[in-house]
Amino acid sequence: MRADxxxxxxxxxxxxxYPGSFDPLxxxxxxxxxxxxxxxxxxxxxxxxxxDKRPLFSVDERVETAREVFRNRxxxxxxxxxxxxxxxxxxxxxxxxxRGLRAVSDFEFEFQMALMNRRLxxxxxxxxxxxxxxxxxxxxxxxxxxxxxxxxxxGLVPEAVEARLGRKFARG
Ligand code: PNS
Numbered sequence: 542m543r544a545d546x547x548x549x550x551x552x553x554x555x556x557x558x559y560p561g562s563f564d565p566l567x568x569x570x571x572x573x574x575x576x577x578x579x580x581x582x583x584x585x586x587x588x589x590x591x592x593d594k595r596p597l598f599s600v601d602e603r604v605e606t607a608r609e610v611f612r613n614r615x616x617x618x619x620x621x622x623x624x625x626x627x628x629x630x631x632x633x634x635x636x637x638x639x640r641g642l643r644a645v646s647d648f649e650f651e652f653q654m655a656l657m658n659r660r661l662x663x664x665x666x667x668x669x670x671x672x673x674x675x676x677x678x679x680x681x682x683x684x685x686x687x688x689x690x691x692x693x694x695x696g697l698v699p700e701a702v703e704a705r706l707g708r709k710f711a712r713g
Contacts, residue, residue, distance in 0.1 A: 545556070545707070549647040550559045554582045554583060554634075555580075555581045555582045555583075555636060555637075556581060556582065556583045556584075556585065556633060556634055556635040556636060556637045557577055557580070557581040557583070557584045557585070557635055557637040557638065557639045557647075557668065558584075558585045558587050558626070558629065558630045558637070558639070559573065559574060559577055559584055559585065559587065559628050559638075559639040559640075560587040560589060560622070560626050560629075560638065560640075561586075561588070561589065562588070562589055562596070562681065563586070563603050563607060563681065564596045564597055564598055564603060564681050564685070565597065565598055565603065565606065565681055565684060565685070565698060565702045565706065566603065566606060566607050566610065566683055566698065566699060566702055567676070567679045567680070567684055567698050568598075568654065568676055568679065568696070568697055568698060568699065569641065569643065569672045569676035569677075569680075570586075570641070571610065571699060572640040572641075572672040572673050572676050573639065573672055574586060574611070574617055575668050576670050576672075577639045577668075577670065578614065578616045578617055580668070581616070581637065581639075582616065583616050583617075583618060584609050584616060584617055584618070584639065585618045585620055585633055586593060586611070586617060586618065586619045586620070586676045587620055587622045587623045587629055587636065587650050587654075588600055588603045588604050588607070588619070588620070588622070589621075589622060590621050590622065590623040591623065591635070595616055597685050597709065598705065598709070600621045601621075602705065604619050604621050604701055606699075606701050606705055607619040608632070609701045610680070610699045610701050610702075620633075624663065626638065626658060627658055627662040627665055629668070630662065630665050631662065631665075632713075635665065636657075636664070636665060636666065637665065637666045637667070637668050638658060638665060638666070638667045638668070638682060639667075639668050639669075639670060640654075640655070640668075640669055640670075641669070641670055641672055641700050642665060642670070642671055643671070643676070643678070643679075646679060646710070651669065651675075654667075655667035655669075659709075679688045679697050684706075685696055688706050688710065689710065694706065695696060
């Protein structure tokens with residue numbers, strides 16, 4: 542049999558990891574995940590364990606909420622991870638790390654992380670994506686603060702997150 546008669550091998554699945562604290566998940570995160578799901582065969586939302594000593598939501602709550610939000614999206618998986626991100630990415634056979642860039646102010650930290658991750662794992666590429674303009678000012682920190690002080694966060698977070706915020710603060 543000639544080399545060019547050979548059947549091509551199965552195309553490897555393109556997997557990306559989208560890491561973060563997600564305390565809580567915002568519509569900005571959801572926007573990036575949807576964009577990632579269009580570029581990759583599978584996107585794994587990876588919730589960092591122990592990112593903050595006093596989080597609003599436990600890691601289990603964050604994982605559960607994100608699973609609820611993406612329950613009808615088979616390309617989106619949600620998991621928790623501990624330790625180095627690149628170790629988790631390798632374990633899950635991911636070839637890319639997705640991060641969102643909202644503004645120039647995000648850039649410096651993201652650039653440092655991307656280069657450090659590249660040094661640790663040159664085969665894993667960091668891909669930056671911009672959310673829709675409507676979400677560029679949203680952050681988990683501001684959502685927590687506004688909600689805790691009695692403000693409305695409708696439209697800034699998925700309904701499942703709003704419901705959990707309501708239960709956490711005995712509102713709604
Ligand atoms: O949502 P965040 O808090 O901006 O996410 C930060 C995160 C989770 C991406 C970052 O802290 C991380 O990757 N932590 C895992 C530990 C690690 O690999 N550190 C070296 C990164 S250069």
